[in-house]
Amino acid sequence: MDTIYDIIKIATNNHKISKQNIINMLSFPIPTDPLTFPLFVTADKTREKHVGNKVHLRALIEFTNHCKQNCLYCGLRRDNKNIIRYRMTPEEIIDHALNTFKGGFETIVLQGGEDPFYNTETLCKIIQSIRTIFPSEINHAITLSIGELSTVAYKKLREAGVNRFLLRIETTNRLLYEKLSPCMDFDNRIRCLKDLKTYKYEVGTGNLIGLPEQTIESIAEDILFFNEINSDMVGIGPFITNPDTPLKDHPSGDFWLVMKVLAITRLLLPNANIPATTSMETKHKNGRMIALQCGANVAMPNVTNPIYKENYKLYPKEHEANSFECIKTMLEKMGRVGM
Numbered sequence: 001m002d003t004i005y006d007i008i009k010i011a012t013n014n015h016k017i018s019k020q021n022i023i024n025m026l027s028f029p030i031p032t033d034p035l036t037f038p039l040f041v042t043a044d045k046t047r048e049k050h051v052g053n054k055v056h057l058r059a060l061i062e063f064t065n066h067c068k069q070n071c072l073y074c075g076l077r078r079d080n081k082n083i084i085r086y087r088m089t090p091e092e093i094i095d096h097a098l099n100t101f102k103g104g105f106e107t108i109v110l111q112g113g114e115d116p117f118y119n120t121e122t123l124c125k126i127i128q129s130i131r132t133i134f135p136s137e138i139n140h141a142i143t144l145s146i147g148e149l150s151t152v153a154y155k156k157l158r159e160a161g162v163n164r165f166l167l168r169i170e171t172t173n174r175l176l177y178e179k180l181s182p183c184m185d186f187d188n189r190i191r192c193l194k195d196l197k198t199y200k201y202e203v204g205t206g207n208l209i210g211l212p213e214q215t216i217e218s219i220a221e222d223i224l225f226f227n228e229i230n231s232d233m234v235g236i237g238p239f240i241t242n243p244d245t246p247l248k249d250h251p252s253g254d255f256w257l258v259m260k261v262l263a264i265t266r267l268l269l270p271n272a273n274i275p276a277t278t279s280m281e282t283k284h285k286n287g288r289m290i291a292l293q294c295g296a297n298v299a300m301p302n303v304t305n306p307i308y309k310e311n312y313k314l315y316p317k318e319h320e321a322n323s324f325e326c327i328k329t330m331l332e333k334m335g336r337v338g339m
């Protein structure tokens, strides 16, 4: 068997790792001082070499917590009666987006459940209104994270001025995917990702670590999938147990396994944008700071109005520190610059 140093050397030079070597790497024990783990050290260097020391800030606006889907792990699932549902009006969304850009952010992420209230026409009008003040040619990116849509909808939204789209594959194991997301179809998810590529969005995908029945082999296949579709952004996060869902008795994912997945993804996709996510912080008190030392280069301050934010509960929010101020303080401590 190759040593971890052999695998890392090949991966760093060629940005390729075999499935077996990914599995091996995911299985190597982490030392007591985790940040000395060679995989993390190399991923951090690769990040610095290819995408630099700047941490890209993406302002997250959670505009609706309604969802027609019923994913077993997620608090926004339609059968969850324990959350107060809200929707921002199109005018509110436009105002909030404009204020966020005016406040200095260059990227906004409009995120929500799959909510049919906002049809393609409404969404396009929202985007066009934002674009009349902040046109596409100038450096202001609009990202959507609103799930599966029709081919026509993706096309029209791109034409209206959306640049990026986040749609995690969640798991590449088809059976597991369809079990965890009843009524959803794996092939349709792949179709969505292909459409997004066709219409020249910057595409973000990603997965959840620690899902029931998920194996290390299946996680290795997820990583190869990110590479195969040449994902521009990769959001990797631990599954967090949500007491209001059918997976309430399934333990949350392992933090260091998430870091390994992140670091390997950085070696394979040296130029990708990889966020340090809030869910990481839920599993470790310095979760995001560590992620930024294991290959991540993006942070997502949550700028949602607090009256809505508390109800956007994908998973329980314990010690959330994802305000712009918290992130700024963290980056200053690390000597990294947010932009």
Ligand code: 5AD
Binding pocket: 073, 074, 075, 168, 170, 207, 208, 237, 238, 239, 240, 241, 242, 279, 314, 315
């Ligand atoms: N734990 C962690 N992440 C979750 N998501 C949904 N539910 C959970 C959970 N319980 C993630 C999914 C989805 C994103 C918006 O939130 O990966 O793509």
Ligand code: SF4
Binding pocket: 067, 068, 069, 070, 071, 074, 075, 076, 077, 078, 112, 113, 114, 147
């Ligand atoms: Fe809806 Fe997304 Fe949650 Fe599934 S993961 S229930 S699609 S918000």
